[in-house]
Amino acid sequence: MKVVYKKPEVLKNINFHFCPGCQHGLVHKIIAEAIDNFGIKDRCLAVIGVGCGVFLYDYFDVDSLEAPHGRGLAVATGVKRARPERIVFTYQGDGDLAAIGLAETVHAANRGENVSVFFVNNTIYGMTGGQMAPTTLLGQITTTSPYGREFQREGYPIRMAEMLATLEGVAFSARVALCTPKQLMDAKKAVKKAFQMQIEGLGFSFVEILSSCPTNWNMQSLDAIKRVEEEMIPFFPLGIYKERRVSDVL
Amino acid sequence: MSSKYYFDFVFSGFGGQGILIxxxxxxxxxxxxxxxxxxxxxxxxxxxxxxxxxYVVLSDSQIGSPIPSHPMGSIIMSTPALIRFLPIIKNNGLVLINSDIISTDDINRKDLDIRLIPANKLSIDVIGNERLANMVMLGYLVSATKCVKIESLVKSIKEVVSEKHKKLIPLNEKAILAGAELFEKDKRC
Amino acid sequence: MEKLFLRGSESLALGAIDASLKFYAGYPITPQNDIPEFLSKELPKVGGKFVQAESEVAKINMLLGASACGIRVMTSSSSPGISLMQEGISYLAGSELPAVIVNVMRWGPGLGGIGASQGDYHQATKGGGHGDYFVPVFAPYSAQEMYDLIIKAFDVADEYRTPAMILVDVMISLMKEKVLRRYDKGIKVKEKKWAFGSKKEGDQKIIKSLYLKGNDLERHNWKLYEKYQKMCQKEVLYEAYLCDDAEIILIGFGMIARIGKSAVDLARERGIKAGLFRPISLIPFPERELENLSTKCENFLVVEMNTGQMVHDIKRVVGKDHNIGFYGKPSSYAPNPEELYLKIKEYLEK
Structure with missing residues (x-):
């Protein structure tokens, strides 16, 4: 019989704990497929930020290190310097990477640390219960922006993929989404590319993944997907913002 | 910690005079x-x-405080140094003053053993400029206190000076000996 | 064995290299800068990695990452920088990761000043970061002890899987002395089976400090406590100088203890039977030894370069029925031996 679908090998036989309609599970699966694709399961070392992704080590059968909130890329720097032979990736949310950990993120990127970063942007603090994130859209209501985010009061949402693409140390920076089959294919390619860059030693690789959070958005799952398409993508355009080639560093 | 061999000194002046060296x-x-x-x-x-x-402390056993309350000897190479350290030198302590730089009008203690040393002049005699006045002073101090042998001092220069500055070794040696000779001469007077 | 003439800071950095330090992350702050300056030059020569981090916060987390890979890691800072690192130190303790943190203390609170201080005793010994943990703290008072105790700190950090701290003031780090380089051939470090190797071997390894299930966290915290109890049994270091027949015992750590030694000598010369007790390990604190002394001696004079921090531990251990005096010097200048001698005299006359 022909196998048309199988669970990635690096994933354990455990059901995800994520809320219905949340796309973290899908992001996990794409990363897992990329790890399988390169056959790097044993070399992989996950550095996990604080947020909904914190239990990644429950699902992935890879060596895992928990970082303090926001410090993922400082921790990853230490790991990669100590064990350059490992494939190091971080899995971080918007609060973790773009608020409390912004300095660590920008400087690790600028140093060109040879690690891969998977940044899940769902415009909200999920784990703590739906507070305003640095990526929260203008007008978006959260538990700490009850009148809707207003730029005079709360500033603008931050565009990480574009910002990091300006740094010399960054080898790859892209933004993807998971709403349509095409977007899913592009997301898979970008995640693979991020690992590829690290394997080739080209420097910092960054994939921002727009993701839904129906629970904290107070939405039905399908409406949440629609919101990603209709509200998030116009502000956070998809695409590859930087892609370094081997010839660029030689 | 009572020691038979014990010396404590303060050396003071301006940066660039080679006080720390x-x-x-x-x-x-x-x-x-x-x-x-x-x-x-x-x-x-x-x-x-x-x-x-x-501050320099030398002893034959473990040293307590590296900062003596009242140093027994001193090398003074600037007027601010004189003003600051003269009051704390031990009774009857040894004070070496570079008299080419410092006016001696301000010296108000009678108990001290004060030596006025024309260190700049002696340095100029040796190397043509005043840059080794510190070594002249050090040569005098070592000779006067016998805290170490002059030969040890000369040997230490050889060990400390890098290959690049090797040609300065004989000059330093000369400056030290000039200081030592001045002490011998003072003794005879 | 090499005999060297080194600054305290150089001696400490050299000790770290001989202890097989392989990763150092630093950030500039006065007065500890000569440690990163020395290591940025010397560490790469022995196959170690030196990183200048973007912040104190980042660097302690770089240590966390590198330590999880089983190599010896260290950082140094001065007081305000140590405050910033407390989060990371708590995580290191929670994740049971060894690391050595050097605090060349300066004045606080706030920006304070850059002079010699012992203002961080409380921060170092009473936690500093959040949570239920102890960090072993060693307080050297000479260039030789800078060398010896940094090695000790690495050993204790590995043995107990804990961050360990060196607490020192700028006078000791600046002062040059003769140092015996006891381990010039280097020290061989035991392999750490719990750490991440070159690749995954056997079961997945997870290093973390989050415990949400059942009573995992309670078990974890008791485990940390047991380690501390074991340290209290095995790792106490102190020096008792002329304490046996003393009518008054001076107590201090670090530089002021060293000055205190000279003051004790002065006092003895002048007919006062003085002694000095010096805790070298501040955590674990030499409680039993101090208790024993308190059965023999009535008078204790605690001297610190702060307004009184360790004195609270002395009062706790020695008890209320003793005369415990305190002399504090919260300024950039350490007292001289004469000044301490006068305090001893004054205290006895009261």
Whole structure:
């Protein structure tokens, strides 16, 4: 019989704990497929930020290190310097990477640390219960922006993929989404590319993944997907913002 | 910790006069003679205004405080140094003053053994400029206190000076000996 | 064995290299800068990695990452920087990761000043970061002890899987002395089976400090406590100088203890039977030894370069029925031996 679908090998036989309609599970699966694709399961070392992704080590059968909130890329720097032979990736949310950990993120990127970063942007603090994130859209209501985010009061949402693409140390920076089959294919390619860059030693690789959070958005799952398409993508355009080639560093 | 062999000094002047180098060399010489040493330099706000000073303690057993309350000997190479350290020198302590730089009008203690040393002039005689006045002073101090052998001092220069500055070794040696000779001459007078 | 003439800071850095330090992350702050300056030059020569981090916060987390890979890691800072690192130190303790943190203390609170201080005793010994943990703390008072105790700190950090701290003031780090380089051939470090190797071997390894299930967290915290109890049994270091027949015992750590030694000598010369007790390990604190002394001696004079921090531990251990005096010097200048001698005299006359 022909196998048309199988669970990635690096994933354990455990059901995800994520809320219905949340796309973290899908992001996990794409990363897992990329790890399988390169056959790097044993070399992989996950550095996990604080947020909904914190239990990644429950699902992935890879060596895992928990970082303090926001410090993922400082921790990853230490790991990669100590064990350059490992494939190091971080899995971080918007609060973790773009608020409390912004300095660590920008400087690790600028140093060109040879690690891969998977940044899940769902415009909200999920784990703590739906507070305003640095990526929260203008007008978006959260538990700490009850009148809707207003730029005079709360500033603008931050565009990480574009910002990091300006740094010399960054080898790859892209933004993807998971709403349509095409977007899913592009997301898979970008995640693979991020690992590829690290394997080739080209420097910092960054994939921002727009993701839904129906629970904290107070939405039905399908409406949440629609919101990603209709509200998030116009502000956070998809695409590859930087892609370094081997010839660029030689 | 009571010691038969014990010396404590303060060296003070301006940055660039080689105050710290003199302190370091003296310590190094004492280490060559198997003594215990501490070298404590000025730091932080103390260094504002360009002053440089260090405390040197030499002993035959473990040293307590690296900062003596009342040093028994001193090398003074600037007027601010004189004003600051003269009051704390031990009774009957030895004070070597570079008389080419410092006016001696301000000296108000009668108990001290004060030696006026034309160190700049002697340095000029030796190397044509005044840059080794510190070594002249050090040569005099070592000769006067016998805290280390002059040979140890000369040997320590050879060990401390890098390959690049090797040609300066004989000059330093000469400056030290000039200081030592001046002490011998003073003794005879 | 090499005999060297080194600054305290150089001696400490050299000790770290001989202890097989392989990763150092630093950030500039006065007065500890000569440690990163020395290591940025010397560490790469022995196959170690030096990183200048973007912040104190980042660097302690770089240590966390590198330590998880089983190599010896260290950082140094001065007081305000140590405050910033407390989060990371708590995580290191929670994740049971060894690391050595050097605090060349300066004045606080706030920006304070850069002079010699012992203002961080409380921060170092009473936690500093959040949570229920102890960090072993060693307080050297000479260039030789800078060398010896940094090695000790690495050993204790590995043995107990804990961050360990060196607490020192700028006078000791600046002062040059003779140092015996006891381990010039280097020290061989035991392999750490719990750490991440070159690749995954056997079961997945997870290093973390989050415990949400059942009573995992309670078990974890008791485990940390047991380690501390074991340290209290095995790792106490102190020096008792002329304490046996003393009518008054001076107590201090670090530089002021060293000055205190000279003051004790002065006092003895002048007919006062003085002694000095010096805790070298501040955590674990030499409680039993101090208790024993308190059965023999009535008078204790605690001297610190702060307004009184360790004195609370002395009062706790020695008890209320003793005379415990305190002399504090919260300024950039350490007292001289004469000054301490006068305090001893004054205290006895009261």
């Amino acid at each position: 003199a302190g370091n060399l003296l310590c190094y010489s004492a280490i060559l003679e198997n003594r215990e040493v501490t070298f404590f330099p000025s730091y932080g706000v103390e260094m504002r205004g360009g002053s440089a000073n260090c």
